[in-house]
Amino acid sequence: MPHRSTLSPDTAKLRKIIPAGDYWIDTVAKNRRLRIVDVEGNQSADTLFFAASDPADRYSAVDTIRAQGNIYLSTGSKLLTTSGNVLAQIVADTVGRHDTLGGACAAESNTVRYALDKRTMHSCRDSYVLAVTANERFGLSKRDLTHNINFFMNVPVTADGGLRFADGLSGPGQYVELKAAMDIIVLISNCPQLNNPCNAYNPTPLEILVWDSDVP
Amino acid sequence: MNFSFEGGKHWSWVLGAGTLLRLTDLDGGANVGMLFYNPANLLERYNAPDTLKCQHTFKLTRGHCLYSDMGRIFCSITEDSVGWHDTVCGTTNREQVAQRWGEKSYQTHRNDWTQNGFDAFLVEGGKYGLGKRDLAANVNWFSKAAAAEDGTLQFDPTSARAGGYVELRFEMDALVLLHTCPHPLNSAREYPRHPVHAQLSKSDPVSADDFCRNSRPENGRGFANTEHYRQCAQHPAGEC
Numbered sequence: 001m002p003h004r005s006t007l008s009p010d011t012a013k014l015r016k017i018i019p020a021g022d023y024w025i026d027t028v029a030k031n032r033r034l035r036i037v038d039v040e041g042n043q044s045a046d047t048l049f050f051a052a053s054d055p056a057d058r059y060s061a062v063d064t065i066r067a068q069g070n071i072y073l074s075t076g077s078k079l080l081t082t083s084g085n086v087l088a089q090i091v092a093d094t095v096g097r098h099d100t101l102g103g104a105c106a107a108e109s110n111t112v113r114y115a116l117d118k119r120t121m122h123s124c125r126d127s128y129v130l131a132v133t134a135n136e137r138f139g140l141s142k143r144d145l146t147h148n149i150n151f152f153m154n155v156p157v158t159a160d161g162g163l164r165f166a167d168g169l170s171g172p173g174q175y176v177e178l179k180a181a182m183d184i185i186v187l188i189s190n191c192p193q194l195n196n197p198c199n200a201y202n203p204t205p206l207e208i209l210v211w212d213s214d215v216p
Numbered sequence: 217m218n219f220s221f222e223g224g225k226h227w228s229w230v231l232g233a234g235t236l237l238r239l240t241d242l243d244g245g246a247n248v249g250m251l252f253y254n255p256a257n258l259l260e261r262y263n264a265p266d267t268l269k270c271q272h273t274f275k276l277t278r279g280h281c282l283y284s285d286m287g288r289i290f291c292s293i294t295e296d297s298v299g300w301h302d303t304v305c306g307t308t309n310r311e312q313v314a315q316r317w318g319e320k321s322y323q324t325h326r327n328d329w330t331q332n333g334f335d336a337f338l339v340e341g342g343k344y345g346l347g348k349r350d351l352a353a354n355v356n357w358f359s360k361a362a363a364a365e366d367g368t369l370q371f372d373p374t375s376a377r378a379g380g381y382v383e384l385r386f387e388m389d390a391l392v393l394l395h396t397c398p399h400p401l402n403s404a405r406e407y408p409r410h411p412v413h414a415q416l417s418k419s420d421p422v423s424a425d426d427f428c429r430n431s432r433p434e435n436g437r438g439f440a441n442t443e444h445y446r447q448c449a450q451h452p453a454g455e456c
Binding site: 055056057058060061062063065066069070071072082083084097101102103104106107108109110111112113115116125142143144146147155157158159160161162163164165 | 259263264265266268269270272273274275283285286287288300304305306307309311312334347348349350351352353354362363364365366367368369400401434435437438440441
């Protein structure tokens with residue numbers, strides 16, 4: 001369900017724009033708040049989380065949706081690791097529904113989804129691979145790149161087992177906010193997809209904000 | 217070649233391209249957790265999100281292809297009497313099994329211990345150098361979990377019937393990890409322990425009018441990627 005945050009951007013300790021086709025990777029300490037803003041609307045924030053103390057224990061889409069008994073993420077959703085530990089909880093969400101089934105785009109899956117000659121187009125998976133190989137201090141590699149969250153994406157599933165990519169429920173300035181339940185590594189790819197009508201073939205910036213745990 | 221697996225067990229194979237694997241739910245209520253890797257590059261693994269979004273489906277059934285993260289097809293589903301196989305609910309771990317059915321240790325129960333899917337995958341994957349970081353969202357053959365309009369997940373215990381079968385045709389070489397541990401949404405009172413039969417045989421060559429290849433335009437391109445990879449892999453560098 002939609003739920004607004006009480007935090008003001010003025011008190012954030014970090015504000016950063018992630019241009020489309022770029023990535024952000026960093027640690028967020030326990031109890032800090034992370035907000036992801038869909039600045040211009042209908043953008044996809046392809047996001048992975050890892051336990052900072054043991055990155056092999058990482059976000060698990062299947063454990064998260066099974067534990068909450070629902071395939072969509074929104075306010076109250078606890079993001080679980082493969083071991084069942086809580087990485088973070090969604091504490092505010094102005095959209096109401098986020099996808100964690102569709103995964104990230106990749107050059108290779110683009111050839112299947114759209115056309116074989118799309119193989120050299122930029123993708124979230126390329127951003128992920130660059131993020132983990134260019135930032136070795138996090139101890140991550142392609143092995144760690146799995147089934148992510150697509151914040152702001154709307155992927156409805158039908159009762160008879162169909163799945164489609166629908167027009168986004170999001171819009172300019174909509175956001176989702178998380179509270180870290182442990183020290184976590186956050187990896188966001190701002191989706192560069194040029195083949196999907198969901199973003200009107202126009203990928204746009206995201207903004208992230210981080211607040212200290214003691215900010216009211 | 218025939219294999220029988222009791223419920224709550226695990227196994228693995230490297231299956232060559234052109235292999236048929238037919239799984240049969242002997243008594244009804246079976247679940248087979250399964251993961252796939254490319255033996256020549258273990259970083260290439262089954263990708264459930266790509267499998268679902270490439271075919272605009274939430275369930276797996278006849279005509280669907282199981283994609284790797286590299287845009288290639290590990291196997292296609294050539295026969296299916298069940299109609300719905302799950303790939304979004306993951307697998308049980310030790311804590312979940314203990315909470316739902318109580319823990320029966322090997323010390324006290326020998327072969328009737330309550331094995332869990334996560335440990336089963338770790339054991340089979342570990343034989344090939346794989347670890348926790350290599351696991352991914354798995355398939356749960358014979359298990360149906362539908363989503364209501366509001367996204368609520370519902371496990372259907374009536375879907376897996378005695379004699380149900382599914383047949384996979386391998387389009388490229390694959391390391392296959394499997395277990396027969398319960399589906400994580402199964403709410404049966406007793407730990408579900410249902411036997412599965414597996415039969416391995418050779419498939420005919422894939423024809424141009426093959427049902428799986430033509431079930432969606434995406435799969436035609438997936439087959440093209442896979443055939444290109446096989447051709448290149450079988451030739452010395454430079455001939456492809």
